[in-house]
Amino acid sequence: MIRASYKKLLEWKNDTKRKPLLLQGARQVGKTYLINEFGKSEYENFVYLNFEQNPELSSLFQGSLDPNKIVESIGLYYGRTIQAENTLLFFDEIQTTPEVLTSLKYFYEKNPEYHVIAGGSLLGVSIGKQSSFPVGKVNFMTLHPMSFSEYLVAFGEKMLVDKLNNNNPEDSFPEILHQKLMAHLKMYLFLGGMPEVLQDYLDHQDIVSVRNIQDEILRAYENDFSKYTANTQAIKTSEVWRSIPAQLARERKKFKYSDVRKGARASTYEQTIEWLNKAGLINLAHQISTPKIPLSGYADHSRFKVYMLDTGLLGAMLKITSEIIVKPTALFSEYNGAFIENFVASELLTSVNDDLYYWASKSEAEVGFILQNGSKVFPLEVKSGLSKYKKSLVSYSEKYKPDLIFRCSPRNFTRDGNFINLPIYAAFLMKGFCGS
Numbered sequence: 342m343i344r345a346s347y348k349k350l351l352e353w354k355n356d357t358k359r360k361p362l363l364l365q366g367a368r369q370v371g372k373t374y375l376i377n378e379f380g381k382s383e384y385e386n387f388v389y390l391n392f393e394q395n396p397e398l399s400s401l402f403q404g405s406l407d408p409n410k411i412v413e414s415i416g417l418y419y420g421r422t423i424q425a426e427n428t429l430l431f432f433d434e435i436q437t438t439p440e441v442l443t444s445l446k447y448f449y450e451k452n453p454e455y456h457v458i459a460g461g462s463l464l465g466v467s468i469g470k471q472s473s474f475p476v477g478k479v480n481f482m483t484l485h486p487m488s489f490s491e492y493l494v495a496f497g498e499k500m501l502v503d504k505l506n507n508n509n510p511e512d513s514f515p516e517i518l519h520q521k522l523m524a525h526l527k528m529y530l531f532l533g534g535m536p537e538v539l540q541d542y543l544d545h546q547d548i549v550s551v552r553n554i555q556d557e558i559l560r561a562y563e564n565d566f567s568k569y570t571a572n573t574q575a576i577k578t579s580e581v582w583r584s585i586p587a588q589l590a591r592e593r594k595k596f597k598y599s600d601v602r603k604g605a606r607a608s609t610y611e612q613t614i615e616w617l618n619k620a621g622l623i624n625l626a627h628q629i630s631t632p633k634i635p636l637s638g639y640a641d642h643s644r645f646k647v648y649m650l651d652t653g654l655l656g657a658m659l660k661i662t663s664e665i666i667v668k669p670t671a672l673f674s675e676y677n678g679a680f681i682e683n684f685v686a687s688e689l690l691t692s693v694n695d696d697l698y699y700w701a702s703k704s705e706a707e708v709g710f711i712l713q714n715g716s717k718v719f720p721l722e723v724k725s726g727l728s729k730y731k732k733s734l735v736s737y738s739e740k741y742k743p744d745l746i747f748r749c750s751p752r753n754f755t756r757d758g759n760f761i762n763l764p765i766y767a768a769f770l771m772k773g774f775c776g777s
Contacts, residue, residue: 342371342487342491342494342495342536342539342540343491343494343495344371344375344484344487344491345488345490345491346375346482346484347375347378347379349482350362350375350376350379350383350482351383353480353482354383354456359453359456359480360449360453360478360479360480361445361448361449361455361457361458361459361475361478361479361480362457362458362459362479362480362481362482363445363459363460363464363479363480363481363482364376364458364459364460364464364482364483364484365460365461365464365465365481365482365483365484365621366460366462366483366484366485366621367462367486367562367620367621367622367650368462368463368558368561368562368565369535369536369537369558369561370484370485370486370535370536370621370650371484371487371535371536372433372460372462372484373391373433373460374536375484376429376431376433376458376460377389377431379429380429380431383429384427384428384429384456385427385428386421386423386424386427386428386429387428387429387431388415388419388421388423388428388429388430388431389431389433390415390430390431390432390433391433391434392432392433392434392435392437392438392441393433393434393437394434396437398418398438399437399438399440399441401414401415401418402438402440402441402444403440406440406443406444406447407447407451408444408447408448408451408452408455409451409452411444412425412430412452412455415430425452425454425455425456426454428455428456429456429457429458430455430456430457430458431457431458431459431460432457432458432459432460433459433460433461434460434461434462435459435460435461435464436461436462436463436464436466436569437461441459442459442474442475443474443475445457445459445475445478445479446475446478449475449478449479450478459479462565462620463565463569463619463620465618465619465620465621466569466616466619466620483621485534485621485650485687485690485691486533486534486535486536486650486651486687487534487535487536487539488534488687488688488691488692488769489525489526489529489534489684489688489766489768489769490502490505490769491534492525492529492532492534492539493525495539495543496525496543498525501518501521501522504518505522505766505767505770506770508754508767508770509754510754510756510761510763510774511754511755511756511761512754513753513754513755514753514754514764516753519753519764522764522766523751523764523765523766525766526684526765526766529652529684530652530653530656530680530681530684531548531652531653531656531661531663531665532551532653533555533651533652533653533654533655533656534651534652534653534687535554535555535558535651535653535654537554537558538551538554538555538558538653541554548663551653552657552663555653555654555656555657556657558654559654559657559658562582562622563579563582565620566578566579566582570616574612574613574616577609577610577612577613578613578616578617580601580602580610580613581601581610581613581614581617582617582622583658584600584601585623585647585648585649585655585658586649586655586658586659586676586679587600588600588646588647589647589648589649589655589676589679589682589683590659590676590679593707594646594679594682595628595644595645595646595701596614596645596646596647598610607643614647621650622649622650623647623648623649623650624647624648624649624650624686624687624690624697625645625646625647625648625696625697626645626646626648626686626697626698626699626710627640627641627642627644627645627696627697627698627699628640628641628644628645628698628699628700628701629641629698629699629700629711630700630701630702632700632711632718632720632737632741632743633718634713634716634718635713636696636698636711636713636718637696640696640698644701646686646699648682648683648686648687649683650687651687652680652683652684652687655679655680655683656680659676678723678724678725678726680725681723681724681725681749681765682709682723682725684765684768685709685710685721685723685749685765685768686710688768688769689710689712689721689768689769689771691769692768692769692770692771692772693712693771693772695712695713697710698710698711698712699711700720700737702736702740706732706733706736706737707733708720708721708722708733708734708737709721709722709723710723712771712772712775714772714775717743717744717775718741718743719743719744719745719746719747719771719775720734720737720738720741720743720746720747721747721748721749721771722734722746722747722748722749723748723749723750723765724748724749724750724751725750725751726750726751727750727751727752731748731760734746734748734760738759743759744759745759745760745761745774745775746759746760746761747760747761747762747763747771747774748760748761748762748763749762749763749764749765749767749768750762750763750764750765751764751765752764754767761774
């Protein structure tokens with residue numbers, strides 16, 4: 342399947358200031374598949390080392406971390422000559438072998454001519470533990486589950502994606518196209534963006550098989566809790582993880598420690614939330630009370646929302662059945678719009694490539710997301726229903742006078758003065774429209 346990140350990999354390859362690349366992302370988001378496709382298509386030679394599947398490979402990084410010696414040993418192990426100019430070296434699942442991460446420093450300093458990519462399912466967690474992390478010696482890239490636009494391309498709808506990318510916010514889509522995209526969106530919310538899930542559905546059109554794969558992925562995540570954390574921490578991680586659907590099902594979705602365990606406090610679970618975030622399994626949106634630049638400077642890190650990395654996995658945890666797909670708007674409004682807000686969070690994280698924030702006043706007014714574009718700040722409200730009512734947006738607008746205010750809803754593209762309504766499926770266009 343075509344991934345938007347492939348273009349970024351090409352830019353990395355052709356960059357004269359290229360450094361070893363660290364590829365982060367949760368398990369099963371397609372990191373290994375993407376780099377295998379990239380390596381085999383763009384290089385004469387591709388060398389793949391998986392340190393989780395073959396622990397004995399770690400011995401290649403014992404002792405000297407001189408890149409020439411490491412490459413020579415790899416070549417002898419595989420029985421092939423490795424030439425820097427036409428070979429991609431991919432070190433996968435390196436969280437099991439800290440020396441590999443350390444070696445990237447020397448690849449950059451001593452032999453930058455080598456093309457090296459390193460990845461791992463829990464690389465973000467491992468980096469936090471590394472005292473010898475190669476600061477300033479690596480490039481970073483994060484792979485998320487497939488976005489809605491990537492899903493559309495995989496399902497043969499590239500022309501619709503091109504049309505969306507070239508659409509003006511005041512130009513409504515023909516109703517038949519709008520409804521077609523809404524139908525695709527409902528399917529995407531159920532399937533999610535995990536590549537194995539989408540490929541299985543493309544091949545077999547079997548919802549039962551899809552749910553089985555989603556359940557297997559969820560079990561793999563829970564196994565990681567035990568495998569890569571201490572027993573007491575693993576229990577806490579499972580507790581937080583399993584509480585997320587219920588947290589999102591509330592009308593006010595601010596994370597509550599008491600929903601994890603009665604009487605729980607932040608000190609009990611702060612490390613757990615950080616672990617899940619670094620592992621790529623959750624996305625955080627922090628509350629701001631004042632929308633000023635930079636947003637990070639006005640964030641309250643004690644108040645935040647927690648989103649799942651994938652709506653399909655959220656549905657699997659909630660045991661949502663497939664009948665909901667054929668109902669007109671049921672999946673949009675189910676669980677107080679949890680799927681829609683989670684979807685928009687994922688789309689923004691992928692397309693805007695920045696931290697997530699939301700605004701809340703001392704009263705009940707709340708705007709789902711606040712985005713920064715250059716020196717300006719824009720509010721985005723998310724609505725799962727067709728209601729035109731936008732009390733929170735009006736409250737925010739009257740107080741802060743933004744150039745544009747946005748709403749994501751099941752409605753078509755519309756513009757009324759400085760108010761723009763984006764169909765939910767067009768959330769990924771927000772960054773471009775902020776300059777409209």
